[in-house]
Amino acid sequence: MKFIIVGLGxxxxxxxxxxxxxxxxxxxxxxxxxxxxxxxEKITHTICLNATDKNVVRNLPVSDTDVVLIAIGEDMGASIMATAVFKELKAKRIISRAITNTHETVIRAIGVDEIIHPEEETAERLSKKLEMKGVIDSFDISDGYNIVEVTAPKEFVGKTIGETAVRNRFNVNILTIIKMRNRPNIFGNMQERQKVLGVVSAQTMIEDKDVLVLFGEMNDIQKILDLNEE
Structure with a gap:
């Protein structure tokens, strides 16, 4: 895919x-x-230009770009103006970063529906990791549903997914399992690395130190986390 990222903070x-x-x-x-x-040195192409200037921006390959992401965070005015410019140039898809509620309101008024709040999203994920023992990472979906990475409860270790009856007992699905493996790095030192199994089945075995990727409501997922407290 082709991307234009505006704002290299x-x-x-x-x-x-x-x-x-x-x-x-x-x-x-x-x-x-x-x-x-x-x-x-880290990005395919970098350009120094003022993204609020329509005459300059029109020289970019906007029509051939799949996603334009306005990542400006320090200057709300520049963010709004750049968003309006790419909207006027009929970018296929625009995603804008919003810092405040007012910022978001103005961007939505321009006609951009995809708005991100990276600081809030990071804080939300970190708060779950800090307050809920066993949570490694989490992603809010909608209406109270989350995808959460958790350390496999001891009760599940040595059993298949089917044997845990996790769906019937907790109304939660195991989407996949992340296996932790010690492998040598380029210096020959052993380092713990992750291996995602992909699609799992009822016959997939859960092992010690596995990370389960769960989907469900947080109150149901919490019941699985509570197993380690028993």
Whole structure:
């Protein structure tokens, strides 16, 4: 896929680098040359330009880009203006970062429905990790449903997914299992690494130190976490 990331602060630069690492073509844009220089070795293309200037932005391959992400966080005015410019140039898909409620209201008024709050989302995931013992990571879906990574309860170890009867007992599905394996790194030292099993079945065995990726409501998932307290 092709992406244009506007704003190469910490969030924008990291996202652009990750997308590049995953094989996508990314154009990273910022009006600050220092930020452009800092990111140029990690991103497919970097350009120093003012994304609020329609005459300049129209020279970008907007029509050939799958996603434009406005990642500007420090300057709300610049974020709103850049969003409006790409909207006017009929970008296929625009995702904008919002810092405040007012910021989000204005962006929605422009006609952008995909709005992200990276700081809030990170804080929410971290809060679950801190307050719920056994939670490794979590992702809110909607209406109280979450995808949560948890350490396999001792009661599940040595059993197949079918034998745990997790769906009938807790109304929770195990989407996949992450296996933790010690493997040598490039220096020959043993390092713990993850291996995702992919699609699992009722016959998949749960082992010690496995990480279960669960889907369900948080109050039901909490019942599984409580097993380690018994």
């Amino acid at each position: 910490n969030f924008g630069a990291y996202l652009a680098a990750r997308l590049t690492d995953n094989g996508h073509e990314v154009i990273g844009i910022d009006s600050d040359m220092a930020k452009v220089d800092s990111a140029k």
